[in-house]
Amino acid sequence: MFVVTLIVRLIQRRHLADASIDRLNTAYPNTGFVGLPLCLLAFGKESLAPAVIATIITVCGLFACAIVRIELGLQTEKNFAAPLGRVSLSLMKNPLLIAPIAGALVNGSGAHVLDGAEALLKLLGKSVRVGRARTVPRRERRDAERAHDERARHAQASLSRC
Numbered sequence: 001m002f003v004v005t006l007i008v009r010l011i012q013r014r015h016l017a018d019a020s021i022d023r024l025n026t027a028y029p030n031t032g033f034v035g036l037p038l039c040l041l042a043f044g045k046e047s048l049a050p051a052v053i054a055t056i057i058t059v060c061g062l063f064a065c066a067i068v069r070i071e072l073g074l075q076t077e078k079n080f081a082a083p084l085g086r087v088s089l090s091l092m093k094n095p096l097l098i099a100p101i102a103g104a105l106v107n108g109s110g111a112h113v114l115d116g117a118e119a120l121l122k123l124l125g126k127s128v129r130v131g132r133a134r135t136v137p138r139r140e141r142r143d144a145e146r147a148h149d150e151r152a153r154h155a156q157a158s159l160s161r162c
Contacts, residue, residue, distance in 0.1 A: 015152050016073030024066040032059075056100045063096050074151050 010019050032055045039047040071090050075083035091097060113121070 015155060017070040017152070017155070018073075020066050020069035020073060023069075024062060059096050060100055064091060064094075067091060067094060074155060076154055 010016070014022070035054065036048065036051050039051040067090065068087055071087040072083055075086070077083055
């Protein structure tokens with residue numbers, strides 16, 4: 001489904017970054033917000049480990065592919081090496097990819113979280129309210145949309161010169 005959506009969107013002359021987001025939206029399994037509660041209700045606590053593994057694979061694999069395509073789509077240079085370096089740096093700084101790897105390394109090492117840090121993390125976890133997203137001010141949203149449109153026009157112009 002990913003590949004089909006990407007090909008269709010590119011045939012429709014959509015920008016690579018936009019086509020990549022559409023590609024992710026068409027086939028993204030929401031294992032985190034929907035799958036975990038459903039597994040818990042249907043199969044009990046034993047099913048949470050496989051559901052969490054599926055969520056991590058989804059986040060790491062699908063998002064990494066989407067991030068690579070988006071970053072490559074937003075690059076304006078014809079040289080392939082420079083954008084590839086920036087994309088690699090972007091992936092190495094992405095918390096969606098760093099957190100599962102760091103968690104697996106800490107878990108595999110047998111290290112334990114300090115009591116103070118564990119208490120802080122538990123308090124932070126209890127303080128989060130589901131469904132309370134930060135609203136973005138209208139001016140900030142408008143500026144972000146303008147910047148995105150400008151990057152897309154610049155990338156489209158670069159692609160049409162090729």
